[in-house]
Amino acid sequence: ASFRGLSLYKYVLFLFVFLCGAYEIRNVTEMARNGQHAQIMEKLAFNDSLTGLLNREAYNRELEELKTKNEPLTFVMLDMNHLKKVNDRLGHLTGDEYIKKIGQFIRESFPAKDKCFRIGGDEFFVISACRISDKVFQDGLAGLNIRIENYNREKNAEIPMSIAIGYAEYHPGVETAENVIKETDEKMYRQKKTMRMEVGGL
Numbered sequence: 001a002s003f004r005g006l007s008l009y010k011y012v013l014f015l016f017v018f019l020c021g022a023y024e025i026r027n028v029t030e031m032a033r034n035g036q037h038a039q040i041m042e043k044l045a046f047n048d049s050l051t052g053l054l055n056r057e058a059y060n061r062e063l064e065e066l067k068t069k070n071e072p073l074t075f076v077m078l079d080m081n082h083l084k085k086v087n088d089r090l091g092h093l094t095g096d097e098y099i100k101k102i103g104q105f106i107r108e109s110f111p112a113k114d115k116c117f118r119i120g121g122d123e124f125f126v127i128s129a130c131r132i133s134d135k136v137f138q139d140g141l142a143g144l145n146i147r148i149e150n151y152n153r154e155k156n157a158e159i160p161m162s163i164a165i166g167y168a169e170y171h172p173g174v175e176t177a178e179n180v181i182k183e184t185d186e187k188m189y190r191q192k193k194t195m196r197m198e199v200g201g202l
Contacts, residue, residue: 048118050096051103059117059125066127066170066177073170074132075177077184078106079192080122081162089159098161101151109144111136124163132169141165164192 046058054062066073080102087095099122106116106124114128130137144163152160166187170180 051100051118053103054115054117056119059119063177070172074128074130074167075170075180075184076126076167077188078124079164079188082159083122086159105144105147109140164188164195
C-alpha cells in the first residue's frame, strides 16, 4: 500500500511539474529535494497550472479568512476580452497563451504582497493591500496596460489582447466582502460594455 501511495504521489508530482513549466520545475524540484512534500501538495491544491497564479480554491479560502481580518483592502476584478474570437480564429493554444500572458502581466504589475488569482477561464481577481488612491496601486494598473500594449505591438496581434477591469475598496465592518466583489464585477462589466461599443464584438 505504501508503494502504491508513493507511486501515485510521484505521478501527481510529475503532472504538476509538466504543466507549470521551467520555473516551477526548478521550484518544485528544490522543494522535493528538501523533503517539503506538504508545500508541494499545497501548490497542487491552490495554484493554477496554466498561469502560476492562485486558483479558485485559494480564492474561496482567502474570502473565508477575510472574515477574521480588519484591514481595508482593494478588490480588483479583471476579465479578458475576445477569448472566444481568439479560440475560434487563432486556436485554443493561442487562447491559452493569452491567458498565461495576462496572468504573468497581472503578477508583474501588482506588489508582491498582493494576492493574484485566476478564478475562471478568462477571469482574474486581485486582493490588494493598497488603497485605490495609493500611487503604487495606480502605477500597477498603468503598468498592466503598458505591458498589454507592448505585447500587442511586439506580436502585431490579429486580435489584440485586451482586458476589462473593475475595482473597489473593501472596509470590514462597513460592508461585506461579497457586496464589494459584486461592485467590482459590475464596474468591470460596465467597462467591458464601453469597450464593446468602442471596438465592437467583445
